[in-house]
Amino acid sequence: MVTIGVLALQGAVKEHIRMIEVSGACAVEVKRPEQLADVDGLILPGGESTTMRKLIDKYSFFEPLVQFGAAGKPVFGTCAGMILMARELTEQKDGHLGYMDMTVERNAFGRQRESFEADVSVKGIANDVRAVFIRAPLVKRVGDDVEVLAMFNEEMVAVRQGSFLACSFHPELTNDHRLHQFFIDMCKKHDVRAQ
Numbered sequence: 478m479v480t481i482g483v484l485a486l487q488g489a490v491k492e493h494i495r496m497i498e499v500s501g502a503c504a505v506e507v508k509r510p511e512q513l514a515d516v517d518g519l520i521l522p523g524g525e526s527t528t529m530r531k532l533i534d535k536y537s538f539f540e541p542l543v544q545f546g547a548a549g550k551p552v553f554g555t556c557a558g559m560i561l562m563a564r565e566l567t568e569q570k571d572g573h574l575g576y577m578d579m580t581v582e583r584n585a586f587g588r589q590r591e592s593f594e595a596d597v598s599v600k601g602i603a604n605d606v607r608a609v610f611i612r613a614p615l616v617k618r619v620g621d622d623v624e625v626l627a628m629f630n631e632e633m634v635a636v637r638q639g640s641f642l643a644c645s646f647h648p649e650l651t652n653d654h655r656l657h658q659f660f661i662d663m664c665k666k667h668d669v670r671a672q
Contacts, residue, residue, distance in 0.1 A: 482516035486532040486578075488524025488557060492649035496657040500662075503640050510541040513554060518551035519663035521669070522557030523647050526583065529557055530573050539574075546576045551640040551667050553660040559643040560614050574640045577638045578620030597646075599627045599635055599656065607639040607653045608646035610635070615645055640667055 478501075483493045485506035488637065497504035497520075504517060513519065519540070519542075534537050539659035546552055551569075554562040554576075563572040563581040572581075592611040598604040627635035627644070634655075636645040640663065648656040 478503050479517040479661060479668055480505055480515065481518045481520060481661060481664060482512060483522060484537070484558075485528075486536065487529050488521055488522035489555075489647060489649050493520050493522050493581075494556075495655075496649050496654045497661070499572065500658045500661050507630070507641045508536075510536070510538050513541050513671075516550075517668050518553065518660065519545060520647070520660070521554040521561050521562045522608065523556030523558060523668050526557040526573070526654075528561040529561060533561075533573075542574055546574060546641070549640050549667070551660065552576060553657075554641075554643040555641050556611065556613060556647055558609060559616075559645060560625045562641060562643050563616075565618075576641045577636065577642075577643060578623055579616050579636060579638075580618040581614045583614050583616050594651075595629060597627045597629050597634060600624075601626065601660075602655050606648070606655060608648065610634075611650075611651040612644050613645040616643075621643045630642040633649070 480503040481497045484503045494504040529668040561573045564575045565580040567582040596605045597608045599606045623638045
């Protein structure tokens with residue numbers, strides 16, 4: 478059984494844990510950098526990206542997270558997690574972890590009151606994946622080796638690059654665990670290749 482960690486510094490941690498367990502994998506709250514060595518994949522949850530970055534620095538997670546990604550281990554970022562994974566942000570030249578060759582715009586849908594839900598078609602998963610958009614970011618540019626998995630209103634809302642997966646929305650706030658299952662399957666395939 479694969480073990481999926483959820484970076485437990487801030488954000489929708491418990492909701493991701495529930496989705497991982499419903500999908501049949503082992504879930505772990507990652508609160509210390511050394512725990513990264515014990516997980517097969519990692520979820521960077523939604524929350525507030527600026528706060529999350531401050532906590533990543535405060536608890537000495539930055540370099541271990543960079544190394545985790547550089548080792549090719551699968552990472553799934555939702556909402557704020559997607560922002561952390563981007564190489565560039567529209568309002569600043571440098572991104573945070575820089576895992577994915579993409580440019581992301583923060584709060585692209587507006588403020589909290591503009592939050593909404595919609596069904597989106599996600600390539601390789603289903604045509605009716607429930608997506609909860611809360612102060613959601615958008616992918617504005619992708620590199621040649623980034624695959625666009627989902628669009629909403631002609632905007633990119635889910636992308637994949639190798640072992641990295643990211644979406645603008647919060648799949649963990651629904652009862653639809655198919656995106657988590659997709660990520661778990663990515664981790665299983667990576668685990669088999671790593672042996």
